[in-house]
Amino acid sequence: QVQFVESGGGLVQAGRSLRLSCVASVYRLDDFAVAWLRQVPGKEREVLACIDTDGSIYYPDFVKGRFAISRDNPKKMVHLEMRNLNPEDTAVYSCAAPHSSWCKEHEYEYEYRGQGTQVTVSP
Helix, strand or coil: CCEEEEECCEEEECCCCEEEEEEEECCCHHHCCEEEEEECCCCCCEEEEEECCCCCEECCHHHCCCEEEEEECCCCEEEEEECCCCHHHCEEEEEEECCCCCCCCCHHHCCEECCCEEEEEEC
């Protein structure tokens, strides 16, 4: 089982950057793919980025190079660098992991999720 605690959210102006982090409570984070998800009010949760245990990274097309995921296995941490934020990025962002070494396409395939951190982007 994997538990996550996220940090780094807050209020930011449009066009600015933000770095989110999460720390995992798990024996070995190396054994799991990890991802960042977000949920916009009234919409389904979506996968923003995922990184496999071998370092392969996946982004959906709508991310368009604005987000970058990274992992630090010894520290059991996962980061998400976000740039050029806009009000449509306002959401709760959470770390997640599937019960697998490999990334999954759909948010429901990520069994382990943190509570999330709120990101609010003002115009």
